[in-house]
Structures are given as structure tokens and as C-alpha cells.
Amino acid sequence: MRELEKHMLLKDKTVIVTGGSRGIGRAVAVACAQHGANVVVSHHSHADETIADIQALGRGVVAVKGDVADPQTAQLLVQAAVENFGGVDVLVSNAGICPFHGFLDMPLETFQRTMEVNLHGAFYVTQAVANRMKDQGRGGAIIAISSISALVGGEYQTHYTPTKAGVHSLMQSTAIALGKYGIRCNSVMPGTILTDINKDDLSDPEKVAYFNKRIPLGRMGQPEDIGGAVVFLASDMAAYVTGASLLVDGGLFVNLQ
Ligand SMILES: NC(=O)C1=CN([C@@H]2O[C@H](COP(=O)(O)OP(=O)(O)OC[C@H]3O[C@@H](n4cnc5c(N)ncnc54)[C@H](O)[C@@H]3O)[C@@H](O)[C@H]2O)C=CC1
Numbered sequence: 001m002r003e004l005e006k007h008m009l010l011k012d013k014t015v016i017v018t019g020g021s022r023g024i025g026r027a028v029a030v031a032c033a034q035h036g037a038n039v040v041v042s043h044h045s046h047a048d049e050t051i052a053d054i055q056a057l058g059r060g061v062v063a064v065k066g067d068v069a070d071p072q073t074a075q076l077l078v079q080a081a082v083e084n085f086g087g088v089d090v091l092v093s094n095a096g097i098c099p100f101h102g103f104l105d106m107p108l109e110t111f112q113r114t115m116e117v118n119l120h121g122a123f124y125v126t127q128a129v130a131n132r133m134k135d136q137g138r139g140g141a142i143i144a145i146s147s148i149s150a151l152v153g154g155e156y157q158t159h160y161t162p163t164k165a166g167v168h169s170l171m172q173s174t175a176i177a178l179g180k181y182g183i184r185c186n187s188v189m190p191g192t193i194l195t196d197i198n199k200d201d202l203s204d205p206e207k208v209a210y211f212n213k214r215i216p217l218g219r220m221g222q223p224e225d226i227g228g229a230v231v232f233l234a235s236d237m238a239a240y241v242t243g244a245s246l247l248v249d250g251g252l253f254v255n256l257q
């Protein structure tokens with residue numbers, strides 16, 4: 001056991017993960033627990049699988065139900081971290097939606113909801129956690145799950161890609177605002193990762209074949225591919241990394257031809 005613990009990068013840290021019920025958020029929550037962290041998971045419906053995964057690892061886990069678009073949810077998450085684990089060391093702002101839709105007839109409510117969940121939600125939780133970290137006086141790490149879509153567009157993602165550029169920009173500016181408190185802020189930019197968010201979009205075999213061909217590593221990503229990047233940025237291994245972004249896309253972005 002002691003031997004294993006030597007390799008744990010987040011031993012006894014407390015991590016908040018928004019949207020931790022499934023997909024990337026669940027994999028990130030589990031990766032943090034594998035590295036010794038206790039986890040507060042925010043979820044919109046239920047988080048039973050994530051809770052079971054983390055309990056099986058012998059780490060603490062608490063689930064908080066709420067909509068990240070509601071600023072109150074951010075306060076409840078911090079409160080849960082403080083009451084159950086005595087504070088918060090790491091935030092992973094991950095919750096997000098991508099209801100694919102064309103641009104010219106984009107329903108106003110689809111645009112507004114995507115902004116409110118992906119961008120406003122990231123702002124609320126980052127601000128609430130940063131205030132707690134400042135009061136604790138021991139620094140911290142904040143990681144936003146941005147996207148390769150912060151750098152490139154998508155015909156059916158005109159409401160979505162600006163939110164991913166936005167959360168990356170949020171991390172750049174908060175890195176400046178919070179550096180004096182020892183709080184590091186970075187973003188992870190996943191490429192195409194197989195989760196519920198793109199299940200319908202990737203039901204077309206031709207599109208799947210296109211992606212697999214275009215990605216130098218020859219496959220789309222799995223949620224677990226994102227966990228390691230987040231753990232690294234959350235840990236002291238990244239003690240001098242702030243305001244940065246880490247593309248985790250199998251090489252998709254650089255492959256023009
Ligand atoms: N799957 C992909 O290819 C990529 C995903 N991302 C980003 O990764 C993040 C996670 O997405 P996936 O795991 O792929 O999707 P997913 O659909 O599997 O998971 C989304 C998570 O966010 C939660 N969520 C959604 N709306 C919420 C709300 N209003 N309040 C609280 N929680 C809410 C869901 O309950 C779920 O836990 C998103 O921010 C997405 O933009 C970024 C790049 C690529």
C-alpha cells in the first residue's frame with residue numbers, strides 16, 4: 001500500500017468535478033480518486049456509477065445535485081467540500097452540453113442554454129471555488145475542460161465553440177487574477193472523445209471512419225484519456241504551469257494533410 005501511495009499525485013487532496021456523473025467528468029473523478037483524492041461530484045440527474053467507482057477505491061465521495069447554470073450550485077459544491085473534507089484543493093469545471101444545430105435557424109433558447117451551462121456555469125464555479133481557495137491560503141488548481149473546438153470551428157456548433165474558447169480565455173484571465181494566491185488555472189482541450197455528448201453525431205459510420213483516419217493515433221479518444229492530463233495539471237508536477245492549455249486529441253489538430 002505504502003509503495004502505491006508514493007505514486008499518488010493527489011493524495012488527500014479534495015477535488016470538485018462538475019458534471020461528474022458520466023463521460024469525461026466521471027473518468028476525471030475516478031482518475032483523481034486513483035491518485036488519492038477525495039471527490040465532490042456535481043451532477044444533474046444521478047451519479048451512482050461514479051460514487052460506486054470511487055468508493056471501491058476507498059476514497060471519499062460526495063454527490064451534489066444541481067444545475068451549474070444556477071450560481072447557487074457553485075456555492076453548494078464548495079459547502080459540500082468544506083463540510084465533508086475540510087476544504088477544496090482542485091476544481092475541474094467540466095459540465096457541458098453540445099446540442100448540435102445549424103446556425104441560421106438556431107433557436108434562441110438553444111444558444112442561451114449552451115452559453116449558460118458551458119460558459120456562465122464555468123464562471124460561477126470558478127469564482128466560488130477561487131474565493132474559498134483564497135481564504136484557505138494554501139493555493140490550489142483550477143482546470144477547465146475546454147476543447148479542440150476552442151481552436152477550430154464546427155458547422156453545427158456555432159453556439160458551442162465560442163463557449164469552449166470562452167472557458168479557455170477564462171482560465172487565462174483567472175490565472176492572472178489568482179496567481180498571487182498560488183492558485184493555478186489551466187485548460188484541457190480534448191479532441192473527439194467517445195461519450196454521450198456525440199453519440200448521435202457519431203452514429204454515421206462515414207464520420208467515424210473520417211475521424212479515425214484523420215487522427216494520427218488512429219482512434220478517437222476515451223474519457224480515460226483525459227484523466228491523466230487533468231491529474232497532471234492538478235498536481236505539484238505542474239507547479240509552474242498556469243494560464244496554459246493542453247491539447248489531448250491524438251494529434252487531430254495538427255493533421256491538416
Ligand atoms: N466528448 C467530446 O468529444 C468532448 C467533450 N468536451 C467537453 O467535455 C465536457 C464533458 O462532456 P462529455 O463527457 O463528453 O459529455 P457527457 O454528455 O457524457 O457528460 C456531460 C456531463 O455534464 C453534466 N451536465 C450537463 N449539463 C449540466 C448542467 N446544466 N448542470 C450540471 N451538470 C450538467 C452531465 O450530467 C454529464 O455529467 C463538456 O464540457 C464538453 O464540452 C470537450 C471536447 C471534446
Ligand SMILES: C[C@H](O)[C@@H]1OC(=O)[C@H](O)[C@@H]1O
Binds near residue numbers: 148198
Ligand atoms: C461534441 C463534439 O463531438 C465534440 O465536442 C468537442 O468539443 C469536440 O471538438 C467535438 O466536436
